[in-house]
Amino acid sequence: MDICNLILEDHAEQRKLFAIIEEIGTDDAEALGSVWNRLHGLLDTHAEAEERYFYPTVVRRGEGAGDADDMHEEVEDAIDDHNEIRDAAAAVAKEQVGTKAWFDAVDKANLVNSKHMAEEERQGMTDYRRHTSAEERHAAAIKFAAFDAKYLTGVKAVDKDPDAYIDEQKG
Numbered sequence: 001m002d003i004c005n006l007i008l009e010d011h012a013e014q015r016k017l018f019a020i021i022e023e024i025g026t027d028d029a030e031a032l033g034s035v036w037n038r039l040h041g042l043l044d045t046h047a048e049a050e051e052r053y054f055y056p057t058v059v060r061r062g063e064g065a066g067d068a069d070d071m072h073e074e075v076e077d078a079i080d081d082h083n084e085i086r087d088a089a090a091a092v093a094k095e096q097v098g099t100k101a102w103f104d105a106v107d108k109a110n111l112v113n114s115k116h117m118a119e120e121e122r123q124g125m126t127d128y129r130r131h132t133s134a135e136e137r138h139a140a141a142i143k144f145a146a147f148d149a150k151y152l153t154g155v156k157a158v159d160k161d162p163d164a165y166i167d168e169q170k171g
Contacts, residue, residue: 003054003140004125010046010148011117014039018110029098036097036106040089043113045151047082051160053144055079057136058127059169065126066119072166074123079162081116086157088112 017039024031059075068074088109095102129137 001141001145002134002137003144004129004137006141006144007050007054007125008121010042011121014042014046014113014117017042018106021106026098033097036092040092041153043085043089044155044157045148047085048151048155049144049147051079051082051165052147053140054128055124056169057132057140058124059166061131062127063131064123065130066122068123071127074127075166076162078116078120078124079160079165081112081119083159084112085109085116086159090157
């Protein structure tokens with residue numbers, strides 16, 4: 001078990017749930033709401049789990065990977081993305097399920113989430129793998145999986161200041 005694999009599995013689940021929403025008719029508000037509630041919970045829990053068990057290690061050991069200039073840019077962008085995802089997901093709740101406005105809000109959440117996942121998969125994960133052992137990735141995966149299971153229906157979404165987050169992780 002590897003935390004990077006768990007993150008990738010969550011990303012696949014997020015993509016799947018967005019696709020399911022796209023396939024449900026506008027007349028089935030109950031199904032749309034149910035799938036969205038699961039997805040919203042997953043988005044919030046996933047971001048919080050990454051901020052607890054993945055990104056602190058990137059802050060302490062990372063150098064920047066992929067097209068990131070350095071660790072600070074990589075993590076700052078990721079935390080900013082998490083904030084955008086939280087805010088976009090919260091905006092969905094302000095609209096009536098199944099309406100055009102609701103679907104537009106879901107589309108925005110999908111867009112910001114998709115952008116984040118692509119960046120994370122080529123930057124943060126590469127940086128993490130390069131600077132951790134298989135044993136460390138396994139130990140982090142246990143914590144990540146336990147958190148995910150504990151907060152299956154979601155966590156309280158709280159935006160974070162990226163610079164303050166990085167400073168806190170540096171200790």
